[in-house]
Amino acid sequence: MPRILHTADWQMGRYYSRFDNDDAVALAEARFTAIERLAQLARDERCDAVLVAGDVFDAQTVADRTIRRVFNAMSGFSGPWVMLPGNHDAALAESVWTRARRLNAVPDNVHLALEPGVVDLKAQGLAVLAAPLTQRHTHSDLTENFDHLETSPELLRVGLAHGSVQGLLAEDIDSANPIAADRAAQANLDYLALGDWHGVKQINARTWYSGTPEPERFRNNEAGVALVVDIAGPGAEPDVSRHRIGQFEWVQWREHLSVATDLDELLQRLEELPAPAVVDIRLSGEVDLAGEQKLLHALSVAEARHRSVQCDRSQLALQPTDEDIAELNADGYLGEVIGELREQQENADDEKAATSRDALAILTSLLRDRIEPASGNAGEGQP
Structure with missing residues (x-):
């Protein structure tokens, strides 16, 4: 039974300008600690893979040191990580991701889903269907491509995307990076791992936002959590459990x-x-x-x-x-x-x-x- 750790919205490189310098530094440092805790959780829970649904970095211009520290913090889990670009770190022709590769900072067990398609993790029984953002804002549903992607029948079909599920916001708000609420059913997905919403949110039995692992806003939206997802096999309903990660x-x-x-x-x-x-x-x-x-x-x-x-x-x-x-x-x-x-x-x-x-x-x-x-x-x- 494959087990997945679902996380998103790390926002690494974020600076907290409203706080005193000592507090701002400590809050930024807590985000690195959160990655270490995610790696520890993945190891303790015997997860087969970690999926990061976008906005790993807060901006394209983060320091080289931040890039290196992010991947170093992931070293506690040696299994596969699949990382998706979001709106803050979109897969531009020249991006934080291309810089990470030039720095030779990306470990061999980390898969950067910089292009739409399937990341096959056959040893883990997973086919990860990725819909990376290649620009900050789009107004078409990039997950529509999932409907047409073919995967091996013995592998779980798991979608990975970053954006706004339609119907959650007020009708007069034109949200960028839209995602259809029924995408999991349309694309025959066993699970759809989403990022962009900074708190835990269940859309339906197969579609979840994990939220950010370390809170950064005063909102009562269950931030500071990661999701461990168990799926017995293709077609089985996921069993999703919340795990506290946040320090503050x-x-x-x-x-x-x-x-x-x-x-x-x-x-x-x-x-x-x-x-x-x-x-x-x-x-x-x-x-x-x-x-x-x-x-x-x-x-x-x-x-x-x-x-x-x-x-x-x-x-x-x-x-x-x-x-x-x-x-x-x-x-x-x-x-x-x-x-x-x-x-x-x-x-x-x-x-x-x-x-x-x-x-x-x-x-x-x-x-x-x-x-x-x-x-x-x-x-x-x-x-």
């Missing part, structure tokens, strides 16, 4: 804080979030001084546990209570300034509101620092 979970929260319990619940979720993760939080609403201090402390702790924690508080108003102001001894002119800054957060435009919030946070912090040393020294010399 990407979590995005949008929270509106109205009362103290809203903040408490948020901080509880943050404390319970498995590490390491990439966390993006955007807050709106309001918080008092005590809540602000709890939030800042929790974020500081989380930043040490997780790969990246970004928190946008520009829409979160800082609203000291009357008790807060009384404890700060902010009477007279200071009290008036605090009152003005509180009002400006509500009445000003977004930029001025954020400035007012920052000014209020700085002012109250200074006042608190002035009080705390004084209260801390009050008992000195007492028995």
